[in-house]
Amino acid sequence: MPNGGSDCCGNCRFNRAVQELGEPTGNHDDRFWASSFCTLRDVKITKPFWTYCDNYFSPWPPEPGKAEEPIGWIYASGLYEGYVRIPWHDKTEPCVSISCVCRICGRQTDQGITVTDEGTEIGFCTNRHYVEWWKTKHDDPEISSDDFDPPEECYRDRS
Ligand code: SF4
Ligand SMILES: [Zn+2]
Numbered sequence: 148m149p150n151g152g153s154d155c156c157g158n159c160r161f162n163r164a165v166q167e168l169g170e171p172t173g174n175h176d177d178r179f180w181a182s183s184f185c186t187l188r189d190v191k192i193t194k195p196f197w198t199y200c201d202n203y204f205s206p207w208p209p210e211p212g213k214a215e216e217p218i219g220w221i222y223a224s225g226l227y228e229g230y231v232r233i234p235w236h237d238k239t240e241p242c243v244s245i246s247c248v249c250r251i252c253g254r255q256t257d258q259g260i261t262v263t264d265e266g267t268e269i270g271f272c273t274n275r276h277y278v279e280w281w282k283t284k285h286d287d288p289e290i291s292s293d294d295f296d297p298p299e300e301c302y303r304d305r306s
Contacts, residue, residue: 152230154203157195161187161202161215164195188217190238197224198240199232220287225274226260228296233274234281236262241277251276252298273298 156162157179158170164182171179183195192198201218209215222232226243233241239262247259247270254272261270262277264284271277275295282292 152199154199155196156183156185156192156198156200156203159185159203160207161185162192162195185221187215188221188238190221193240194223198222220285220290225277225295226258226301228274228301231274231295233260233277233295234285234287234290236264236281236284239263245270247271249273249276249298251279254298254302256302273301275301 157165159165163184163186164179166186167182168179180193180195183192184190185192187202188200199222200220202215205215205218220234221238221240222234223241223243225231225233235241241260241262243260244258245261246257247261248255249259249272250269252272256272259270259272260274260277261268263269269280271280273295275292275297278290278292278295282290
């Protein structure tokens with residue numbers, strides 16, 4: 148199975164599936180997917196081989212007496228423009244390659260991103276417009292929508 152990097156939840160010691168079933172050796176069976184849950188952040192991981200966060204790189208074993216704290220955001224694999232990662236909306240996972248109308252520009256697409264915010268599902272045409280919206284909800288100078296391709300580029304060759 149392809150994936151966007153080995154530093155994913157599928158290989159992380161905080162994933163309950165890894166704790167209970169061991170690290171996958173190539174066969175990612177249904178049980179592994181069903182059991183994938185981040186015990187550090189207390190959140191279901193629906194796509195363990197396409198989900199990431201910096202705690203993956205935390206030193207192990209931890210310093211004595213020091214509790215592990217979540218570091219930064221969880222990231223999903225974004226729409227393909229090369230492999231890119233887009234931040235979750237706190238504990239809410241964005242869904243990619245979904246039919247939607249873009250909240251930012253109004254473009255209708257069957258290859259967009261949706262996310263639920265305050266009980267309402269909203270859509271975006273591109274990683275860039277998702278992150279543009281995300282920035283209105285979260286303050287993180289390290290994340291910029293400018294790092295992603297503009298819609299004109301993403302949709303250039305599509306009718
Ligand atoms: S969200 Fe981070 S800490 Fe949790 S299982 Fe995934 S990589 Fe590990
Ligand atoms: Zn848009």
